[in-house]
Amino acid sequence: MTRVTMTVNGKAVSGEVEGRTLLSQFLREGLGLTGTHIGCDTSQCGACVVHVNGQDVKSCTTFALECEGAEIRTIEGMANPDGSLSTIQQAFQDHHGLQCGFCTPGMVMTASALLAKSPTPSEAEIRHYLEGNICRCTGYHNIVKAILAASGQDVSHLGHGDAVAAE
């Protein structure tokens, strides 16, 4: 076992891990931060996306020890300091951007990374950026709408959650 130290959601944390301990495993089992979900565990689905030094990565395909000294942000660190939902989280709620909610942590983390790079993305850009995030409820339309809304763009022309068939 090796000691690993990192900053998670602004707090310094450390723990004993094996070489093979994944970042997702360390976050969930080591730190109890179970908001990061494990969907496929094969880096396909994106439910486990977190930010490592500001970059969106799949925590199921990153070793904890590779993150020594890194700044990690998970879904637990996304709300505003007063506990209210962040703009992106609120937009997911307002526009019904989640159904079962399993993929939502990864969707929010990926959306947040996109908006940091591209503050007003087009719909096509959003869909392309979500390529590595799978929603098994197939609720993509409202997820895209929520991200557009979170970026301050008008979504009134996109209608309500009746567009699933259009996927």
Place this chain on the structure above:
Amino acid sequence: MYAFELVRPATLDEAVTALGTEEAQALGGGQTLIPTLKQRLAAPAKLVCLGGLAELKGVCIDDDGAVCVGGATPHAVVAAEAAAHYPALAALAGNIGDPAVRNRGTIGGSLANNDPSACYPAAALGSGATIRTVNRDIAADDFFQGMFTTALEDGEIITEVRFPVPERAAYQKFEQPASRFALVGVFVAKYADGVRVAVTGASEGGVFRWAEAEAALSADFSAAAIAGLSLEADMMIGDLHGSPEYRAHLVKVLTGRAVTAAG
């Protein structure tokens, strides 16, 4: 995953030393290796993490105008930093996997693995790139030696990949819709001394150059120039996603599209 020791060398020298031990393997971005370890298809005793070596990261232009990419540079960085110098290379890097994969996966890892459906081998072979390692320079023509096989020796680390910049180039990928890997991908690059055409995803032998198309395109750089050519299906991959004949056909179609896209 079987248990292993993960070491994080601070310098390239330390990495070379660590890789000199029995059953040690280099870890780039891990986007292929970690899934492989999870399936227990690899069982190294030690993984040597190259991600912390700043000297292996970044994109620069050398005195001859070639684009030089550090071996541990993630795809997303190549997509951003090579865009002004070699747009076709940047576009290829920016369309590998998905955004999170591109933030971790590295050029050195991709080339060393030489997956028969990976994109980067097509760019390296199609550009006549030089793969620079801790020991030597290897021409792309000598580097790729068949599916998952390269000229690299055990423990040999790719430090840099040097791409001469062509007059025009483009990459066309026909994606397998579930995995987004190239069912077939074709990289076409026009240099002053001729055209190179490199094909990934199609052959049992891994990435290869299509010599007949190169000759035809060197004489006339237009999609029409390859209209009369055809590729044998003998050595093509056949699987549930496509037959050998289908892949052979796709190679020609995508070569034409790449030539048109290169302009």
